[in-house]
Amino acid sequence: MATDSWAQAVDQQEAAAESISNLQLNEKEDKPKAEENGAKPEGEGEKTEEEDKEDKAAQSLLNKLIRSNLVNTTNQVEVLQRDPNSPLYSVKSFEELRLKPQLLKGVYAMGFNRPSKIQENALPMMLAEPPQNLIAQSQSGTGKTAAFVLAMLSHVDPNNKWPQCLCVSPTYELALQTGKVIEQMGKFYPEVKLMYAIRGNKLERGVKLQEQIVIGTPGTVLDWCQKLKFIDPKKINVFVLDEADVMIATQGHQDQSIRIQRMLPKSCQMLLFSATFEESVWHFATRIVPDPNIIKLKREEETLDTIKQYYVLCNNKEEKFQALCNIYGAITIAQAMIFCHTRKTAGWLAGELSREGHQVALLSGEMQVEQRAAVIDRFRNGKEKVLVTTNVCARGIDVEQVSVVINFDLPVDKDGNPDNETYLHRIGRTGRFGKRGLAINMVDSRFSMNVLNRIQEHFNKKIEKLDTDDLDEIEKIAN
């Protein structure tokens, strides 16, 4: 998807300060032919699900909405200190951090008993005197937000009635989510006030903010510092840039963030967080954060080792549906996720399945993020047994109890090449959920057979053929 259209989407969203649904723009009619053949979607200016995938901001928000606790990982944190000779502190308890009592109370009230893996190292660095700069990368749900919120709250002086901490987030909704964490953690520290620098928030000219923490989107924060002078950037002593990987998807946001950073004093502590760390994020991070300490926590690797993989040969989507019914008729499936390439197929399939009497949940790109979060929640709680979805909606979402994954359409990128990474995400398991699983791929054309073969080669794991007209054969795969 072109960066420009994404940028435009974000700008519109900020301007309207409305719901996240504005991010799902202008979907035109799907092209049924391409979809039925399993061929790659052709699109001139058409926004397909694969392009929606780029919608990282919505994905990130979805993850936040459905996450109720920390993501566990057995990987070790990697720490690169700016000064390798200085001792490396890590803490195993929040007491060791000598937090203000009202903050410690806030942390415990949130149900945190001990620092998360990334917090063990990040918190001592962020709270050190003199302040240290930090670039931290770890997947969503590992405790980054809680860490920098605690650092901001620790560094403000509530007696000073001006902004001292500035936090920029890629979208209005993400800023609000972080704001909620600030409010929760600062519950017993009511002297500290928070202000949202987002486009819908209009202040009178000439006002000087009295709130100690300002959180907002880059464009508005820049305006408030530069043009409108609501904030004196020279008095900021902590600058946080959150979700750097989402931020850089918009060129405008990158430039604005850099311009904000340049207005801040040299002594200001700079902190940058990202869920991923590709080259472009790294390049941006080093422009925002001089002399950084670096903390990285690797994602847990997914593997196909404990998964039995099959494919079924069909001619069209009706046959694929029939094959699915045969599978359901032969084996007991507690919960399954079924992936389709387009919203249209997903909608059709969900309808057919519920006509067959299945309790089906449908996740679709035109749903608002909050609605999607609610659907995932219901499915997780077992209220529905089948979740039909396109890739974009379910990306990065772990539903531990799902034992069967069906690729009604195989994952391909926008050029029609196999999307191995997505295949692994859908089907693979991390060590944590090391249960055995079953994956069934529907093949309905020479094109999709070719995709399947290439996926097989890529992972060097055999995908067995399954005859869904043979009930005995299907029964065997469940054992």
Ligand SMILES: Nc1ncnc2c1ncn2[C@@H]1O[C@H](COP(=O)(O)OP(=O)(O)OP(=O)(O)O)[C@@H](O)[C@H]1O
């Ligand atoms: N030390 C902790 N103990 C228990 N729960 C924690 C701790 N730190 C954070 N959490 C909780 O874990 C979840 C994820 O934390 P947090 O949002 O800080 O992670 P993140 O890495 O910023 O992820 P995201 O970018 O998706 O928000 C939240 O529900 C948060 O309340």
